[in-house]
Amino acid sequence: MPRHGSQTGYTEAIEHEAARRAPGRDMGALRRLLPYLLRHKGPLAGAGFFLLLATAATLVVPMAVRGMINYGFSPENADIINNYFLAMLGVAAVLGIASAMRFFFVAWLGERVVADLRRDVYNHVTGLSPAFFEVTRTGEVLSRLTTDTTLVQTVVGSSVSIALRNLLLLVGSVTLLVWTSPRLSGLVVLALPVILIPLIVFGRWVRTLSRQSQDRVADTGAHAGESLNAIQTVQAFTHEVIDRTRFGGAVERAFRVAVRRNRARSLLTAIAFFAIFAAVVGVLWAGSHAVLEGTMTGGELSQFVLYAVFAAGAFAALSEVWGDLQRAAGATERLVELLDVEPQVTAPLEPVAMPHPPQGDIRFEHVTFRYPTRPDSQALDGFSLHVKPGESVALVGPSGAGKTTVFQLLMRFYDPQSGSIAFDGVELKTADPTELRQRIAVVAQDPVIFAGTVRDNILYGRPEAGEAAVTDAAKAAAAHDFISALPEGYETPVGERGVTLSGGQRQRIAMARAILREAPVLLLDEATSALDAENERLVQLALGRVMEGRTTIVIAHRLATVQRADRIVVMDEGRVVATGCHDELVREGGLYAKLARLQFGANDEALGRRLGDSAAE
Ligand SMILES: Nc1ncnc2c1ncn2[C@@H]1O[C@H](COP(=O)(O)OP(=O)(O)OP(=O)(O)O)[C@@H](O)[C@H]1O
Numbered sequence: 001m002p003r004h005g006s007q008t009g010y011t012e013a014i015e016h017e018a019a020r021r022a023p024g025r026d027m028g029a030l031r032r033l034l035p036y037l038l039r040h041k042g043p044l045a046g047a048g049f050f051l052l053l054a055t056a057a058t059l060v061v062p063m064a065v066r067g068m069i070n071y072g073f074s075p076e077n078a079d080i081i082n083n084y085f086l087a088m089l090g091v092a093a094v095l096g097i098a099s100a101m102r103f104f105f106v107a108w109l110g111e112r113v114v115a116d117l118r119r120d121v122y123n124h125v126t127g128l129s130p131a132f133f134e135v136t137r138t139g140e141v142l143s144r145l146t147t148d149t150t151l152v153q154t155v156v157g158s159s160v161s162i163a164l165r166n167l168l169l170l171v172g173s174v175t176l177l178v179w180t181s182p183r184l185s186g187l188v189v190l191a192l193p194v195i196l197i198p199l200i201v202f203g204r205w206v207r208t209l210s211r212q213s214q215d216r217v218a219d220t221g222a223h224a225g226e227s228l229n230a231i232q233t234v235q236a237f238t239h240e241v242i243d244r245t246r247f248g249g250a251v252e253r254a255f256r257v258a259v260r261r262n263r264a265r266s267l268l269t270a271i272a273f274f275a276i277f278a279a280v281v282g283v284l285w286a287g288s289h290a291v292l293e294g295t296m297t298g299g300e301l302s303q304f305v306l307y308a309v310f311a312a313g314a315f316a317a318l319s320e321v322w323g324d325l326q327r328a329a330g331a332t333e334r335l336v337e338l339l340d341v342e343p344q345v346t347a348p349l350e351p352v353a354m355p356h357p358p359q360g361d362i363r364f365e366h367v368t369f370r371y372p373t374r375p376d377s378q379a380l381d382g383f384s385l386h387v388k389p390g391e392s393v394a395l396v397g398p399s400g401a402g403k404t405t406v407f408q409l410l411m412r413f414y415d416p417q418s419g420s421i422a423f424d425g426v427e428l429k430t431a432d433p434t435e436l437r438q439r440i441a442v443v444a445q446d447p448v449i450f451a452g453t454v455r456d457n458i459l460y461g462r463p464e465a466g467e468a469a470v471t472d473a474a475k476a477a478a479a480h481d482f483i484s485a486l487p488e489g490y491e492t493p494v495g496e497r498g499v500t501l502s503g504g505q506r507q508r509i510a511m512a513r514a515i516l517r518e519a520p521v522l523l524l525d526e527a528t529s530a531l532d533a534e535n536e537r538l539v540q541l542a543l544g545r546v547m548e549g550r551t552t553i554v555i556a557h558r559l560a561t562v563q564r565a566d567r568i569v570v571m572d573e574g575r576v577v578a579t580g581c582h583d584e585l586v587r588e589g590g591l592y593a594k595l596a597r598l599q600f601g602a603n604d605e606a607l608g609r610r611l612g613d614s615a616a617e
């Protein structure tokens with residue numbers, strides 16, 4: 001895993017992850033599924049009804065058997081016996097239909113609950129602030145969305161119903177056991193602790209191991225996700241062998257924990273089966289003596305034995321699904337954990353409405369900001385900047401000066417620790433982030449291209465835009481020509497993350513997307529850094545038109561590209577160190593003059609002026 005430098009670092013990360021998740025997992029987590037179930041009252045009622053009906057039908061069988069045995073051995077009872085057999089047939093029919101209906105409803109509920117849950121988790125996670133994704137691996141979230149929801153599905157769609165059916169059967173059988181023969185039932189009660197204690201003890205153990213096993217599986221997923229997403233980097237640094245070894249290690253750890261879990265579960269099953277059957281044999285032995293002494297009929301003993309077998313079977317089935325339920329409780333907890341993450345940036349309950357029409361007025365006042373993952377270093381340190389509507393401002397400064405951070409705060413991905421940021425006169429914290437972001441179009445430092453066609457990617461800026469608008473935006477971004485030359489023009493699929501395009505092409509598509517958005521504020525972060533001089537000049541020219549009547553903030557390292565701006569703001573270490581136009585700043589002789597000298601060479605003034613002229617053409 002690239003993020004963790006060494007093997008030990010990686011192992012530690014996993015250990016840490018497991019430890020962080022370990023506490024407080026119990027069956028109670030399953031309660032959080034209740035609201036999801038209660039949303040579908042009809043199927044829930046159907047499932048409950050048929051569950052009861054099927055259990056009742058099962059519990060009637062031993063009574064019929066008692067009748068058959070008690071009456072069945074003398075010829076004068078032929079009519080009675082016929083009735084008993086007919087009744088049995090009826091019971092079988094009810095049992096069949098009720099079981100089928102129960103299965104249908106329960107499976108439906110399982111699928112439905114998981115579909116709702118998946119959607120809710122996704123909806124919630126897509127609303128979380130970037131800060132959340134700085135500390136959580138995307139693979140981890142994905143594993144919860146897929147593996148954990150599937151686990152919940154098995155449980156709601158089958159295990160819960162098996163558990164409920166057997167629980168009912170158990171309660172019913174035990175009640176009828178006592179009703180059939182209190183004395184024999186007393187014996188069973190004596191045997192109970194022998195059965196229950198090991199089950200409880202082993203159950204705990206299985207639960208711990210299940211949780212560990214899940215966590216390890218999630219780790220392998222996260223690991224694979226990260227290296228596969230960056231496969232070119234992995235191969236370029238010939239890192240495959242190391243990655244394979246690490247992935248192999250993670251897989252083996254997952255396997256070993258799974259084996260330990262299964263061993264524990266096998267033991268649990270063995271103990272359960274033996275204890276229960278031993279108890280049945282013991283009771284049967286006592287029962288046979290009762291029949292011999294004449295205190296019980298043969299039919300009654302058969303009935304008792306059948307109920308005992310039902311109860312034992314129900315118990316065994318419960319212990320089987322107990323593990324599943326526990327795994328599902330863990331899975332539910334992991335999902336609920338995601339649902340419970342509060343976004344750090346939230347819309348206020350009653351957001352202040354932003355003025356209409358939008359103006360594009362931006363004001364930073366004494367803003368101090370530290371990234372949540374790096375609380376010791378100030379990304380912005382008393383940063384103040386006012387950009388008037390329609391103005392274009394260039395932000396320049398060395399790498400790490402805090403330029404991109406300014407954009408991130410303006411889009412309210414983070415809130416500053418002190419100072420204030422206002423958009424069109426409205427304090428960002430009091431505005432609705434969605435409304436704010438609708439007024440901003442951004443080309444990010446490494447633009448994201450989605451799998452899909454070129455058109456899809458441009459339309460991303462404003463999905464309802466028409467055909468002509470897409471072409472216009474592409475032309476304004478100097479992208480129309482190369483797009484038309486692609487094999488299928490605007491319908492050409494670009495591959496995952498736009499891998500079939502060059503860096504400059506990706507930038508221009510991202511630019512077209514931002515232009516299409518027609519927002520009053522345009523933010524360009526190194527938007528032309530991957531372009532050759534000719535294309536950059538074309539984009540700059542086109543941007544001149546786009547920028548008219550819009551507030552624009554441009555970040556650029558190449559000073560030649562920023563000279564069109566009304567004002568150049570020089571940043572260093574999170575502060576504004578100078579403001580002015582190119583000539584003024586060069587004359588001042590500060591950081592900007594140094595940068596200009598480095599870029600334009602010795603006779604910087606002349607070259608700078610020439611570039612300034614060309615920009616003004
Ligand atoms: N998500 C983050 N979490 C923690 N620190 C961050 C994060 N993003 C940036 N930083 C830190 O904040 C500081 C400012 O970063 P920023 O991205 O704003 O720089 P920049 O001026 O855009 O640089 P560049 O020209 O290289 O893009 C840097 O020291 C950087 O390491």
Ligand SMILES: [Mg+2]
Binds near residue numbers: 403404405445525
């Ligand atoms: Mg940057």
